[in-house]
Amino acid sequence: MSSFLYRLGRAAARARVLVLALWVVVLAAAGGAALLANQGTDDTFAIPGSESQDALDHLKRVFPEVSGTSAQLVLVVPEGHKADTPAVRAAVGQAVTRLGKLDQVATVVNPFDGNVRGAVSADGRAALVAVPLKVQLTAVTPATKAQLTAIGHDLQTAVGGGASVHAGGDALSNRVPKLSPTEGIGLVIALLVLVLMFRSLIAAVMPLVTAILGVGVSMGLIYLATLVTPISSTAPMLAVMIGLAVGIDYALFLLSRHRDQLADGLDVEESVARATATAGSAVIFAGLTVVIALLGLAVAGIPFLTTMGVAAALGVALAVGVAVTLVPALLSFAGTRLRPRAPRKRRRTPRRAKPPVARWWVRTATKAPLVTVIVIVAGLAVCAVPALGLRLALPDNGAEEHGSPARDTYDVVAEHFGPGYNGPLIVTADIITSTDPVGLVNRIAGELRQLPGVASVPLATPNPKGDTGIIQVVPTTAPDSAETGELVSRLRGQEQHFLDAYGTRTAVTGITAVGIDVSAQLGSALLPFGVLVVGLSLVLLAMVFRSIWVPVKATAGYLLSVGAAFGATSFVFVQGHGAGALNVTHTGSVISFLPIILMGVLFGLAMDYEVFLVSRIREDYVHGGDPHHAIESGFVSASRVVVAAAVIMFAVFAAFVPEGSATIKPIAFSLAVGVFVDAFVVRMTLVPAVLALLGRRAWGLPPWLDRRLPVFDAEGDALVHELRLADWPGTDEAISARDLRLEDDRGRPVYDGVGIHLPRGGTLVLHGAGAGALLHTLAGRVTKFTGDLKVLGRVLPQHSHALRREVAVIPCRRAADPGRQVAEALATDAGLIVLDDVDLVLRTDLRDHLRRLLAEPRSRSGGPVSFVVTCQDPDRVADLVPATAVHLPVRSAQFAEVR
Structure with missing residues (x-):
């Protein structure tokens, strides 16, 4: 990976004009195509296969009048007056007639019919x-x-006398999140942080430009993609928020490494290549x-959430690209202007240098590491306590902004009719075999009225074909309350009773029931998703750090962070x-997919900081051997970048809180x-406290696990090794080895x-236990x-896979x-042929053939071919190998150098 990135970085630096032009073209093409072809977002939350969704889909076929969205006109007269008067009835009747003529209106329910x-409030107003x-x-x-709003305004004028009419409902809601100038504050803070960190306007602006370009392409x-699949309005905003944050951070990491290397004296092109690789x-x-x-969000099995995860993952992938x-x-364009300036001497008299804040911080954290660990774990555990009361729900009109038509209507309905009228449930009944469909529906409605938690049953009617009954049930509580969820369970619990008593199957549906089902399924998906994330983090970090305790x-730290974030979100x-x-207009619940989004995104960011910080500590430990000194030196060298990245991330996310939509606000918070x-x-x-507590035990894997676990070079150590060996050994040799060691389990x-x-064309004979x-x-x-x-000019183990194509292994x-x-290996142009247990070739004709090939090897291209052979007894291969062959006994401790 690092070698490929090294070549990619060098190529991008040399073809900088072409690279910049290609990205600008991609941005223009993606933006133009989206403007011309996008179909808009779709905020229809559904769970295929759930009871509520199946019943809703059935209603679309048999009773379409109640399966679409709806609007409401709420007439309120002043105190001391009644809404049910002849004049009001006449005005409402005229409005109902006009509403019924609108193209998209299925039907209109006159409250005075x-x-x-239950369509007139208990107080009559x-x-x-x-x-x-x-x-x-x-x-x-x-x-x-516009027509619904106009008819409502005309009704208010017709009634007069201080009456008000509120036009609202889901049809007039506006839940599409939008960017506001407040989000720009996050970018301003990011710019200030970068300017303070780099002391260079060019260096500070570069991460912002690249992040915005990546976000533009992803958007x-x-x-x-709306041409081929429905995408919720939350998906683009989530992609913007995450794409900006990680885009700035990723560019910051490369830029910081590049400037450090320029300060060390590397030329621009080489520094760009190495920064890209490491x-x-x-x-x-x-x-x-x-x-x-983010792709793991598919674990929940909810299409809109999977689409959201794919959209956000696309934004992150583009940020990486x-x-x-x-x-x-861009680093190549900037050239030497990014080289840090040497600090100017302001005083001639020497003064005692103060230790940097980072050194003081890490020394304080590790002075009494056990105390630090106990205090932090206990403190974060306490912060997570409010998470026990976290309520999940889909947003409704109660989460709209104050002053919006949908929110005002929601509040008026809750005030005069009760909160349940904002989220009525629909109970469907299969009455196709009934000889008295109207009577059957009324009997079922009568029993439902007696259930706890039911405020009223205002509507009970069969569809025009008489095969499906519709019963509207109004809860006593708000749509996102726990009591409404319990009522849905209670209604579903009556299914067997109605089947036994009336021979009819029932189901509970409606927007509120769908939202409850979505929240329940997302809640049940948290555990498998958490296991996936935790397992992934353990494996990936073990691959990177070759350690058990570090992962x-x-x-554990990631889980503490997630718990604290859940606790703070529930608290607010x-x-x-x-x-x-924080300008939060609706409390009591948060959007259902917040926990799974938080766990997914924070996992990646936490691993980011872990790798950047701990890899520096590990590097210093490997080179120095003192774990406590390595913690301090590695922390001091990496802390500045981690702090800057975290402040930028925090600023970008926090900027979406004050003016963000009800969907984005809790996620951003x-x-x-x-x-x-x-x-x-x-x-x-x-x-640092845990590493100080563990000491040397923090580093190292059991040998059996170390051999089975793949290596992920997250900091480009392989490239550093390869560059160090670029000019070694100074001559073109088939095999060059120095201080090789291999351990068993x-x-x-x-x-x-x-x-x-x-040398090329030479033969090496190995014998002994190893x-x-x-x-x-x-x-x-x-x-x-x-x-x-190095074998055939390739550094191992970095290029083992490439080398295998040039090496033939023959088990004799x-x-x-x-x-x-x-002979077949020579015909395929193998550069190295290895024969294991060559002294077991006993037949005279086979030995003669093998002797001739080893003495005069001829590859297809005519290039030199080298041989490595093993044997149990070197005397038995004396007649097989050339007289110039080099013999090396390989024991458990072999220090001789063979030339």
């Missing part, structure tokens, strides 16, 4: 005109909304974790503390809290201290060794004709 119950529509919310035209592609590897690791976590291609190009500590958005200061806690409390305080050396310099293991190491088949090794113990296999 004799068959309608309010009357509710229900207007079911033929279409879903996303299909309601602006003309229909264009997301809206273009910091770029960390960016790809971090981006990969976020993308996997921009970071490793466009950022190197366990990182994952459910319990209502500080809601006014929880992410802001989660980032703050995870970066400053967990990663920068708890992590118990940590005992299989071979140790091996040094080899084999000969077979060394042979397979030289062939690129064993990769878990230490030391320096099992081969029927080793000579024929050698």
Whole structure:
């Protein structure tokens, strides 16, 4: 990976004009296509296969009048007056007639009709005109909304006398989140942080430009995707919020590494390539974790949530792509202007240098590490307590802004009729076999009225075909309350009773029931999703740090951060503390998919900070060996970038809170809290304390696990190793080895201290206990060794896969004709041929054939071919190998260097 990124960074630097032009073209193409072809967003939340969704789909076929969205006109007369008067009845009748003529209106319910119950409030001051529509919310035209509002205004004028008419309902809601100038505050804060960090306007602006470009491309592609799949309005906003945050952070990592290298004296192109390879590897690791976590939202099995996860993952993937291609190009454009300036001397008299804040911080955190761990864990556990009362629900009109038609109507209905009228339930009954459909529906409605939690049953009627009954049930509580959820369970619990008593099947549906089902399914998906994320973090971090304790500590810290974020969100958005200061207009519940979104996004960000901070500590530990000194030095070197990245993340997320929509606001708040806690409390305080507590035990894997676990080079160590060996050994050799060591499952050396310099075309004979293991190491088949090794000019183990195409391995113990296999390898232009147990070739004709091939190898291209052979007894192969062959006995501790 790092070698590929090194070449990619160098190529992007050299072709900087082309790279920039390509990204601008992609942005223009995506944006233009989206503007011309997008179909708009669709906020229809559904769970295919759930009872509520199946019943709603059935109603669309048999009773379309009650399956679409709806509007409401609520007439309220002044105190001391009654709504039920002849004049009001006449005015309402005229309005009902006009409403019924609108194209998208299915029917209109006159509150004064004799068959309608509960449409006039108990105090007699309010009357509710229900207007079911033929279409879903996303299909309601602006003309229909304008006509509904105009008819409401005309009704208010006709009634007069201080009466008011509120036109609202779902049809007039506006839940599409929009960007506001407030979100720009996050970018301004990010710019200030970058200016203070880099002391350079060019360096500060670059991450913002690249992040905005990446977000622009992702938004264009997301809206273009509406051609083939419905996408909720939350998906683009989530992609903007996450894309901006990670886009700035990823560019910051590359830019910071590049400037450090320029300060060390590297030229611009080489520095760009190395920054792309090292910091770029960390960016790809971090981006990969976020993308996997977001795609993991599919675990819930809810299509709109899966689409949301894919959209946000697209934004993150594009941020990674921009970071490793466009950022190197812009770094090349900037040239030496990004080189940090040397600090100017302001005083001639020396003064005692103060230790940086980072050193003071890490020393304080690790002075009494056990105390630090206990205090932080206990404190975050206390912060997570409010999360026990976290209520999940889909947003309704009660979450709209104050002053909006939908919110005002919602409040008026709740005030005069009760909160349940804002979220009525629909009970469907299969009455196709009944001889008295009207009577059957009325009997069922009569029993439902007696259930606890039912305020009224205003409507009970069969459809025109008489095969399906519709019973509207109004709860006594608000749509997002726990009591309404209990009522839905109670209604569904009556299904067997109605089947036994009347022979009819019932189901509960309606927008409120669908929302309850969505919340329930999302809640049940949290555990498997959490297991997925936690398991993924353990494996990925073990791959990166080759440690058991580091992944366990990182994952535990992530769970603490998630708990604290849930607790803070519940404290504000459910319990209502500080809601006014944050402009929270609705409390009591948060959007259903907040927990799973928070867990997915925060997982990627937490792993990002973990890798960037702990990799520096590990690097210093490997080089120095003192774990406590490594914690301090690694922390000091990495803390500035981590702090800047966390502050930027926090600012971007927090900027969406004050003016954000009811959907985005709690998500942004929880992410802001989660980032703050995870970066400053967990990663920068708890992590150093835990590492100090563990000491040397923090580093290392059991040998059996180390060999089986793949290596993920998140910091580009492989490239550093490759660059260090670029000019070694100084001559073109087939095999160059220095200080090779391989251990078995118990940590005992299989071979140790091996040094080899084999010229091209030479033959190496290995014998002894470790000969077979060394042979397979030289062939690129064993990769878990230490030391320096180049075979056919390729650095191992980094390029083991590429080397295997040039090396032929022939096990003589099992081969029927080793000579024929050698000849075939020569015909395929193999550069190295290894023969294991060559002394087991006993037949005279086979030995003669093999002797001729080893003495005069001829590859297809005529290039030199080298051989490595193993044997149990070197005397038995003296007649097989050339006289110039080099012999190396391989024991458990071999320090001789062979030339």
